């Protein structure tokens with residue numbers, strides 16, 4: 720099997736986070752979402768724990784997510800005094816701008832054979848596979864780790880237990896077409912070569 724290296728380099732470098740303001744409102748074909756999920760499942764995984772778990776919201780399901788996350792936010796933040804009306808309204812409205820939202824979970828291995836950071840590493844490799852697949856099909860997506868991501872109270876809604884983690888939400892939508900420029904500092908600043 721040979722691969723087109725030039726295209727793969729371009730796919731990786733031209734992959735961008737595309738946010739809901741840049742979605743057309745059209746539906747993303749389910750076949751593409753299924754490819755994103757299938758490719759996510761091929762992420763590297765130490766000891767084959769395959770810790771990634773996904774809950775896909777689409778159609779009326781987006782309203783279900785919007786209602787759940789805004790009420791969860793309200794309950795938790797009213798109790799601890801950090802409630803903000805603008806955030807509450809955003810959690811109610813933002814999901815409706817996406818075609819699909821994929822909640823990303825990390826399920827701990829029953830035998831607890833790996834440290835948590837390794838399981839999270841595998842989950843974020845799966846997220847990158849989704850990002851790249853979306854890019855290859857001309858679909859927009861971005862990972863959100865705001866809102867209720869860090870709320871313990873949110874986990875059970877996504878089938879996650881106390882030891883598991885909610886890792887964020889992959890927003891998916893048809894892009895308007897204006898892919899933003901990427902920016903990174905040079906790799907040379909981040910690599911040390913040892914040659915003797």
Ligand SMILES: Cc1cc2nc3c(=O)[nH]c(=O)nc-3n(C[C@H](O)[C@H](O)[C@H](O)COP(=O)(O)O)c2cc1C
Nearest residue numbers: 734735736737738843861862863864865887901902
């Ligand atoms: C672990 C992780 C969490 C992220 N969480 C958010 C987020 O909560 N909100 C957001 O706007 N973007 C989030 N992003 C997307 C970044 O904003 C985006 O990757 C960054 O701006 C670089 O742009 P690019 O993905 O187009 O290269 C997250 C990305 C990663 C890897």
